[in-house]
Amino acid sequence: xxxxxxxxxxxxxxxxxxxxxxxxxxxxxxxxxxxxxxxxxxxxxxxxxxxxxxxxxxxxxxxxxxxxxxxxxxxxxxxxxxxxxxxxxxxx
Amino acid sequence: xxxxxxxxxxxxxxxxxxxxxxxxxxxxxxxxxxxxxxxxxxxxxxxxxxxxxxxxxxxxxxxxxxxxxxxxxxxxxxxxxxxxxxxxxxxxxxxxxxxxxxxxxxxxxxxxxxxxxxxxxxxxxxxxxxxxxxxxxxxxxxxxxxxxxxxxxxxxxxxxxxxxxxxxxxxxxxxxxxxxxxxxxxxxxxxxxxxxxxxxxxxxxxxxxxxxxxxxxxxxxxxxxxxxxxxxxxxxxxxxxxxxxxxxxxxxxxxxxxxxxxxxxxxxxxxxxxxxxxxxxxxxxxxxxxxxxxxxxxxxxxxxxxxxxxxxxxxxxxxxxxxxxxxxxxxxxxxxxxxx
Numbered sequence: 001x002x003x004x005x006x007x008x009x010x011x012x013x014x015x016x017x018x019x020x021x022x023x024x025x026x027x028x029x030x031x032x033x034x035x036x037x038x039x040x041x042x043x044x045x046x047x048x049x050x051x052x053x054x055x056x057x058x059x060x061x062x063x064x065x066x067x068x069x070x071x072x073x074x075x076x077x078x079x080x081x082x083x084x085x086x087x088x089x090x091x092x
Numbered sequence: 093x094x095x096x097x098x099x100x101x102x103x104x105x106x107x108x109x110x111x112x113x114x115x116x117x118x119x120x121x122x123x124x125x126x127x128x129x130x131x132x133x134x135x136x137x138x139x140x141x142x143x144x145x146x147x148x149x150x151x152x153x154x155x156x157x158x159x160x161x162x163x164x165x166x167x168x169x170x171x172x173x174x175x176x177x178x179x180x181x182x183x184x185x186x187x188x189x190x191x192x193x194x195x196x197x198x199x200x201x202x203x204x205x206x207x208x209x210x211x212x213x214x215x216x217x218x219x220x221x222x223x224x225x226x227x228x229x230x231x232x233x234x235x236x237x238x239x240x241x242x243x244x245x246x247x248x249x250x251x252x253x254x255x256x257x258x259x260x261x262x263x264x265x266x267x268x269x270x271x272x273x274x275x276x277x278x279x280x281x282x283x284x285x286x287x288x289x290x291x292x293x294x295x296x297x298x299x300x301x302x303x304x305x306x307x308x309x310x311x312x313x314x315x316x317x318x319x320x321x322x323x324x325x326x327x328x329x330x331x332x333x334x335x336x337x338x339x340x341x342x343x344x345x346x347x348x349x350x351x352x353x354x355x356x357x358x359x360x361x362x363x364x365x366x367x368x369x370x371x372x373x374x375x376x377x378x379x380x381x382x383x384x385x386x387x388x389x390x391x392x393x394x395x396x397x398x399x400x401x402x403x404x405x406x407x408x409x410x411x412x413x414x415x416x417x418x419x420x421x422x423x424x425x426x427x428x429x430x431x432x
Contacts, residue, residue: 007366007368008368008373009157035366036366061361061364062362062364062366
């Protein structure tokens with residue numbers, strides 16, 4: 001499933017992602033497109049609390065794609081966000 | 093949602109930390125005798141207008157998605173919604189100018205003015221404010237750990253070993269202009285900037301200049317608020333009836349914020365024209381902006397002039413405005429949750 005929240009600012013990218021996760025069919029992943037940098041912190045935080053792992057990829061200047069996948073077992077939101085922080089390159 | 097999301101990725105703790113340093117440094121600026129206020133400090137009476145202005149501002153900044161300085165730098169980063177919010181701010185400032193004399197008569201002219209050095213001495217005032225900020229710092233720390241997510245930093249690509257001069261030069265460039273600054277470094281820079289601004293002219297503030305723009309724009313439509321009573325008695329981000337000019341500190345500060353944010357986002361390759369797709373978001377920006385403009389107009393400043401610059405000025409008005417902000421932000425966050 002794809003969710004385009006470009007143009008939205010906090011808290012809406014996160015709220016609409018949580019909403020979409022509720023409607024996501026089992027075994028499917030959710031792709032979220034955002035152009036709001038603070039959402040790179042809020043979306044992974046909420047997603048990991050719901051058992052989703054998140055990959056972040058910079059698409060172009062000021063635009064990122066987040067891929068959310070269901071994982072086995074509980075996730076530690078702090079560790080998840082820290083890992084994304086390590087990977088995300090704001091300098092592109 | 094957390095307040096920190098509204099003031100950027102640095103985290104809410106920057107605010108007390110920066111206020112603390114500005115307070116510390118303000119002691120180095122020569123002060124006149126104890127009998128009167130130091131010139132150009134942001135201290136004014138504790139009128140209901142300060143609290144109500146803070147409340148309206150708090151609601152507005154959450155609904156619009158950023159405070160007034162936030163609106164300016166987001167314009168620089170390409171947020172179209174922030175341009176709409178700026179329109180609202182100018183409208184609200186005009187409303188504040190039109191109703192200012194009522195606020196002056198019924199609130200400001202009767203309210204007590206409390207400058208802490210009068211009653212506690214400079215040292216006593218300084219220690220009290222620093223202690224209060226320390227408590228606030230710990231409270232925010234505790235609140236963030238409990239409610240919000242962890243502080244996120246963007247460290248950029250893993251650094252290669254720094255061997256040559258070129259490696260080091262590039263790393264320094266990246267640290268300064270590409271990656272986000274650590275919260276503590278940004279807080280220190282902001283505080284030093286505010287103290288410098290105070291030493292040379294007056295503390296930082298962005299709304300006085302904007303009120304000049306608003307007054308000029310609405311003057312073209314034939315709307316003149318007339319004489320504003322009492323504003324010559326203190327020096328905050330007072331409403332003015334004309335922009336002071338292009339080569340002034342306030343004009344350069346406001347326009348510089350936009351260009352600075354533009355430059356920073358381009359260097360971090362993060363600039364993009366961001367266009368909201370729902371009509372509701374434009375309405376939110378316009379309404380939130382109007383509330384912020386009106387609130388900052390009657391309270392003599394925004395989160396910068398009436399709060400960030402007011403608390404180190406050692407008056408109580410900055411704290412009263414802050415209390416209003418807190419309440420308003422809470423109400424605002426209840427509103428935006430229902431507007432998904």
